[in-house]
Amino acid sequence: MKRKLTPKQQRFADEYIKSGNAANAARKAGYSKRSARSVGQENLTKPDIKQYIDEQMAEIASKRIMDAREAVELLTRIARGEEKETVISSTPEGVYESQKEADLKTRISAVKEILKRYPGDDKLVKAQIRKAAAEADIAEAKARIMNASTDSTEAKVSEYLDKLDDVLGGDSDGN
Structure with a gap:
């Protein structure tokens, strides 16, 4: 007793x-x-x-200590864009605080982490991940091209289309 x-x-x-x-x-x-x-x-x-x-x-x-359920719930909120990050911006007028969603790469990483815990050969999920990754690659390529300051607009557009073509795996002629 x-x-x-x-x-x-x-x-x-x-x-x-x-x-x-x-x-x-x-x-x-x-x-x-x-x-x-x-x-x-x-x-x-x-x-x-x-x-x-x-x-x-x-x-x-x-x-x-976070348990596995809490970890998967957090990853799910990140993947869905529900979890916000506080961003501090400083301007001559003052300091501003804003909330921002996770970027595409972070969201994709969260989805991959979730899928590691639930293994399955779901082709639809894999296709959605490939599509999201391709969209992230396109956005990055577009940002790099648009930030190049020495090229003319026509050259930027041409380079953008070439990069887009490389990412999609075809050519810009529609072939």
Whole structure:
């Protein structure tokens, strides 16, 4: 039969969990200042008190550590664009804070992480991932081309079409 802790022992254990110091925990629990150090060390050797402390510490640890379900839920929110990131922008007028969705590459990575946990040979999902990756590659290529400052607009468009053609695997003539 399990022995219950006295109120003083319970206070000692709770204080010890907070501070990690047996002597201080003993003083705060109401033991005399003179014997607090020895009583604190002695209490830590008592099986009932030790078991209580261990159980409480395990519960605290389990609340602080993300479990697999929480991890998959977070990845799902990222993949769907529901999870927002705070972005700080500084301008001459002041500092602004805004919320932004994850970029396409981050969302694709989240989807891949989810799929690792649910293996299956779903061709539709694989096609959707390929499409999303291609869209991300196209957006990056377009940004690089548009940021090139020395080319004329016609050259930029031509280069953009060539890059697009490379990504899609065909040619721009429709062949």
